[in-house]
Amino acid sequence: MLKTNIKKQLMAIVGQERFFDDDETLVAYSYDGYVVESRPDAVLFPLATEEVSEIMKIADQHRVPVIARGGGSNLTGGTVPVEGGIVLNFTKMNRILEVNTGDRFTVVQPGVINANLQKELSKVNYFFPPDPSSMGFSTIGGNVAENAGGPRCLKYGVTGDYILGMVVVLASGKVIRTGSCNVKDVTGYRLSSLFCGSEGTLGIITEVTLRIVPLPESYRTIVAYYNNLADTAETVKAVLAQGIIPTAMELMDKVTTNLVEDNAGLGLPREFEGMLIIEVDGVSEAVSSQAEKISKIAKSFGAIEILEAKSSQERESLWKARKSVHGVLSKLAPNCVTEDATVPVSKVPEMIIGVRAILDRHNITAGIVAHAGDGNIHPVIITDTRDTEEWSRVETAAAEIFKLAVELRGTLSGEHGIGLAKKQFLPLVLDENTRELMSVVKKALDPAGLLNPGKFV
Amino acid sequence: MKSRDEIFRCGKCGICIQTCPVYQEDLNELTTPRGKMQLIRHYCEGDLASSRHLQQVVSKCLMCGGCTAFCPSGIDHESIYMAMRKNMQEDHGEDWKKRIFFHLLTHEQQLKFSAGLAAKGQNSFFEILYKDIKLGNIKLSVMPRLNKKPFREAAPEIWLSETEKARGTVLYFVGCSTNYAYEKIGHAVVKVLKAMGLKVEILADQVCCGLPIYLKGGLETARQNIEKNISLFSRDDVEAVITDCATCGSALSSGYIKVMKELGGDIAAAEKLAVKSVDISRFIVRHFDWLKDKINPEARRTKVTYHAPCHERNHGGSHAALKLLDLLPNVEYVPAEDFDQCCGGGGTFFYDFPEISKKIVDKKIANARATGADFWVTGCPGCSINLAGNLDKEDHIRLIHPVELIADSLEN
Numbered sequence A: 001m002l003k004t005n006i007k008k009q010l011m012a013i014v015g016q017e018r019f020f021d022d023d024e025t026l027v028a029y030s031y032d033g034y035v036v037e038s039r040p041d042a043v044l045f046p047l048a049t050e051e052v053s054e055i056m057k058i059a060d061q062h063r064v065p066v067i068a069r070g071g072g073s074n075l076t077g078g079t080v081p082v083e084g085g086i087v088l089n090f091t092k093m094n095r096i097l098e099v100n101t102g103d104r105f106t107v108v109q110p111g112v113i114n115a116n117l118q119k120e121l122s123k124v125n126y127f128f129p130p131d132p133s134s135m136g137f138s139t140i141g142g143n144v145a146e147n148a149g150g151p152r153c154l155k156y157g158v159t160g161d162y163i164l165g166m167v168v169v170l171a172s173g174k175v176i177r178t179g180s181c182n183v184k185d186v187t188g189y190r191l192s193s194l195f196c197g198s199e200g201t202l203g204i205i206t207e208v209t210l211r212i213v214p215l216p217e218s219y220r221t222i223v224a225y226y227n228n229l230a231d232t233a234e235t236v237k238a239v240l241a242q243g244i245i246p247t248a249m250e251l252m253d254k255v256t257t258n259l260v261e262d263n264a265g266l267g268l269p270r271e272f273e274g275m276l277i278i279e280v281d282g283v284s285e286a287v288s289s290q291a292e293k294i295s296k297i298a299k300s301f302g303a304i305e306i307l308e309a310k311s312s313q314e315r316e317s318l319w320k321a322r323k324s325v326h327g328v329l330s331k332l333a334p335n336c337v338t339e340d341a342t343v344p345v346s347k348v349p350e351m352i353i354g355v356r357a358i359l360d361r362h363n364i365t366a367g368i369v370a371h372a373g374d375g376n377i378h379p380v381i382i383t384d385t386r387d388t389e390e391w392s393r394v395e396t397a398a399a400e401i402f403k404l405a406v407e408l409r410g411t412l413s414g415e416h417g418i419g420l421a422k423k424q425f426l427p428l429v430l431d432e433n434t435r436e437l438m439s440v441v442k443k444a445l446d447p448a449g450l451l452n453p454g455k456f457v
Numbered sequence B: 001m002k003s004r005d006e007i008f009r010c011g012k013c014g015i016c017i018q019t020c021p022v023y024q025e026d027l028n029e030l031t032t033p034r035g036k037m038q039l040i041r042h043y044c045e046g047d048l049a050s051s052r053h054l055q056q057v058v059s060k061c062l063m064c065g066g067c068t069a070f071c072p073s074g075i076d077h078e079s080i081y082m083a084m085r086k087n088m089q090e091d092h093g094e095d096w097k098k099r100i101f102f103h104l105l106t107h108e109q110q111l112k113f114s115a116g117l118a119a120k121g122q123n124s125f126f127e128i129l130y131k132d133i134k135l136g137n138i139k140l141s142v143m144p145r146l147n148k149k150p151f152r153e154a155a156p157e158i159w160l161s162e163t164e165k166a167r168g169t170v171l172y173f174v175g176c177s178t179n180y181a182y183e184k185i186g187h188a189v190v191k192v193l194k195a196m197g198l199k200v201e202i203l204a205d206q207v208c209c210g211l212p213i214y215l216k217g218g219l220e221t222a223r224q225n226i227e228k229n230i231s232l233f234s235r236d237d238v239e240a241v242i243t244d245c246a247t248c249g250s251a252l253s254s255g256y257i258k259v260m261k262e263l264g265g266d267i268a269a270a271e272k273l274a275v276k277s278v279d280i281s282r283f284i285v286r287h288f289d290w291l292k293d294k295i296n297p298e299a300r301r302t303k304v305t306y307h308a309p310c311h312e313r314n315h316g317g318s319h320a321a322l323k324l325l326d327l328l329p330n331v332e333y334v335p336a337e338d339f340d341q342c343c344g345g346g347g348t349f350f351y352d353f354p355e356i357s358k359k360i361v362d363k364k365i366a367n368a369r370a371t372g373a374d375f376w377v378t379g380c381p382g383c384s385i386n387l388a389g390n391l392d393k394e395d396h397i398r399l400i401h402p403v404e405l406i407a408d409s410l411e412n
């Protein structure tokens, strides 16, 4: 509970209609897509940078934690108020302020839903490449704070590659502006990169300027089935080595295709060890020749069966199979934990085989999918957190998966971030000096530790 | 709560959020299906107290079923809300106007009486009630005029088929909207079924399907209606039980089973009726052969757009009405961008949360207008009242039931 005087001061900023501290609201903001829960003391819906700045000043004065929140879709506990405090919920601060096709940028408020931005941009034949599977309900603020990625980031890069500038409210309540609307801009430190991926621990993002890209003219989508997982990685490597950068190269292992078939019956063949979905986009002539080359490569590296989507419906149903994995698996048990370790592309088969062995050893049910083109592996584990014995096996397996990733020169997280879920594993990847520097940066920006406390630093 | 265990299946992924029309306007986690599941879970676990606010939170839902259709964990939100609303009603009661309304829906004689008075334009209690339930954003003046006499009373019980030998008999479950306000839908249904060579029976003792009551949590109140309808309509000697309203249809084909499960009633009987029950549009598509020669190729050309009722779309339906439009020779169909979004009516939602409802319906209307259609086809009189009630005077688009279009295109 906030003290009455603090509550009064906050209400004076956002009014009664955008301040809540009833039990129902506090429960609704006690969770995100992860398993841990903890209630905040109040939930506020800011609409403008100035309001956020005023709120921050009061929080600073009274030493109250502040947690920025977008769609609450992160999978790592990034928005869980483990030390209570104020949740700043950005869903109502959701205007697209400018779409500039001539200069290829857009300016948005943090609460804009990714898919809504795509919809607006498509009207002028543009798009914003980062496409997390959660794009229908995650916000640009959350995408930026998590440096989110998605299948087509293989070709186009992740959220961080599209940030030209931002407006950030610091822990003190001061407002800063990073970057500009220019693609080329080396004026000063690249502060946008500091805040991108900082999971709300360094500052509150209240406006973002993003680079946008014209929509491609056409797509070709190929699916290839393999008897040997290692062959998939050889295919991926060879495709890239030929200078073809597909929009996406997605891998599903046998357990996953079978689980999908058991539960959704989409008609995927069950007998193969691995399946790759490869998509190219661009000018029609170019993508046709690329598609042919890819089929040849797949064949030469052992693909048993190669099919191409003949219509946009066939393309959609392939992607549906891929995107239904999380859903299909979560039907099977109360909780679904998606790990996110990433390894160099050449290590993908070794990683998948290793992960499967770990899962089997601990008797855990999981499907494995991967953004194979960038080595981002998602074991999708199904479990019941109420079963403490099983949950501890899941935790042990996760720790072993991280260790394996690091041994293969990989990293903890490719896109989901650290939050609470992976905090304890940071030392596996970051040495003491590096962690110390992170602490120095955190202290410099947030000396009282008010911004999203308890999270990765 | 019987459905209690189901709540624990919510993995908090948030996929449901993008489908929720209420959230799109409210933008608050509290209104998301995920949020409601979590609140109900905390309530069940005993760390969230029952309160009027909690009751309001679980009512702030159109029951459109979009979340359920999308939920990767296969949660049946409707059953959980029904059970939770029942608990909330027991703790905090129901607002008196709705209580009277529900009372009427479960007491057919009084409902008839009230509707009769209202139809005569007398300043009846029912009309005051109706005016007051005014029903959110809808002005009474644009509410549909009530039938002079309820359709089920005015129409004969048995209609012989047009063909010499009937192909079989169907029971026609007449929805309340048809019974009290839209008799022309009733006549169209009978006309088309007869033309298909069927004998049609209307059962005088039929009562309201009960859905508006049980969805609000009035499971026990609705029980007598449900059991009565089941006993009347579960007949082995009929081909099908035809519904003319997507909402009644969803009650007969799935809702009754859920209520019986929650109350521990006769599930088998409910299942038996469910198998027979079919929406008129779907029935016509299924047996179009029986009708196709009767369609007048010279029928007037019309341009139409379509609204998919939630109770059809998200409750096992398959846009049968769209297939029908495709089968009619002189109908030009222009899709509205959001044809499959909820209209914002949601039973009594438009009355309980008029501001949100208005925003939702206005978007629908703008998109329907943009199609330039003459008719807005929808197979749910509930949606029809809400959509028509929010049109401007100047709007030339008119709401129509798919079966009316068919009836109009029959020869003679």
Ligand SMILES: Cc1cc2nc3c(=O)[nH]c(=O)nc-3n(C[C@H](O)[C@H](O)[C@H](O)COP(=O)(O)OP(=O)(O)OC[C@H]3O[C@@H](n4cnc5c(N)ncnc54)[C@H](O)[C@@H]3O)c2cc1C
Binding pocket: A032, A033, A067, A068, A069, A070, A071, A072, A073, A074, A075, A078, A079, A090, A110, A131, A132, A133, A134, A137, A138, A139, A140, A141, A142, A143, A144, A145, A146, A147, A148, A149, A150, A151, A198, A199, A200, A201, A203, A204, A205, A206, A326, A415, A416, A452, B013, B014, B015
């Ligand atoms: C089904 C599903 C699929 C997913 N698929 C993907 C995927 O393909 N790729 C991917 O990268 N991720 C994916 N995610 C994870 C998640 O959706 C992303 O991390 C997303 O970017 C989070 O956005 P959000 O708006 O929900 O942020 P939230 O969850 O609300 O917040 C995430 C973090 O950002 C911080 N934050 C939010 N807004 C601000 C702000 N304005 N200023 C400062 N900090 C802020 C929060 O404090 C928190 O630490 C998936 C999640 C789910 C449930």
